Amino acid sequence: MRPSSQVFLLSLVALAGASPMSHNISTTLFKNVAFTLSKGEAASCVTGEIQIPINSLRVTDFVLNVTTTDPNRILDFSEGTALIQKTYGIWVKYCVPSSGLPSSVDRAVQILTHGGTLDHTYWDFAPGYSYVDVAARAGMVTLSYDRLGTGLSEHPDPLLEVQTPASVEVLHQLVTMLRSGSFGPQFSKVIGVGHSIGSKATEAVISKYPSDFDAIIHTGYAYENAAGAGSVVATGLGSAKDVDHLKHLPDGYLVPKSAEGIHICFFKYPNFDTKILSQTVRHMQTQSMGEMLIPPSSSFWGNLTVTNSYRSPVLVILGEHDYVVCGQSCVTPQNLAAQTLDTAYASADRNLSEAWISPGAGHNCHTHLNAPDVSAEMVNWVKNLGWNT
16 A cells, blocks of 8 residues: 655634744744734744655455444454545644743754544643643744644635544645754654644554654553543534534534533543633534544554653653543542553653643543643653753
8 A cells, every 4th residue: 555645735823913923933834924922821822834755555345334333343354545636734832931942952842733523722722721822932833733623724624634644744745844954943852742632643643653752641541542532522523514613524523512511521520620611611622533434453542552652751641530532430449640651652751751640630630720731741741851841
């Protein structure tokens, strides 16, 4: 099988109140540049459009078979593949500290990948609920984006195009751009930060491109997921075409429709503000069927041989009551964050790696009342790496 040549058009969206030149941000490759601030105004962000070539394969036979046959026979199917040559629009937000960038050859950047039915706003959700702000106040650069088929990014065929191989390639090419200086400075250190399926995408990149990340942070993810299937039912996933602002999308895009289910899956009472819950319910995003129907042999499941040979630092964070990942508890009968570190990253730097539980939090740990503690844990961990962030 030959890899295809896909070209993704990245809409690099982020905005700032200061001149990009004062922050050493290159806009040479950008179209329609705009600027703004993060929710707490600690980060200046820039947007534009650039073209990115990536290689990927599309699974065909597997998806067609699974959607027309008994799902219990998934393991019986072979995986046909097809080449794609298309240009997709991916929305990206690149933010630097408003105070400016550190000058160092060890300059680091964090690339933030959101979870399913969420978008880039998860990382910059509201004042007091913004990891982008906390990182910027600590002098750190972040890049967040909407995954293909989500948020402001393009929504192509949800079965045959919005699949996990494309997610992996988009993330890999963003890493390549950051290292090459496409945004201005060249970053010698890239930290992959993921939430939920975004953590899975980060792990999948490590499996295929082991040298992409110098360190990784997983949130809302355990290697042995205890309750993920139940969350699909609980959130009331249904056709996005029934939602007014999404009715233009093709069949195969799903969106959560149960406010109670969203509460159960993403939040843990009483450790949240009801206004934040309501905002989350209103802002639910799409999930493609193509990403949900992941072939059993897909690299997206991760390659334990590769991840267990990964020697860089790893931080695993779980909410104590993450229903999506752990069911009732992530600490009883065992700490699933620690188990993930031991099972999937056996060779990770033990002096710098850590497993951490956010007390009283549910799946979306960055939108709970103790979100500042989660962000502080992440930022302090990155600081401890000793890089000039």
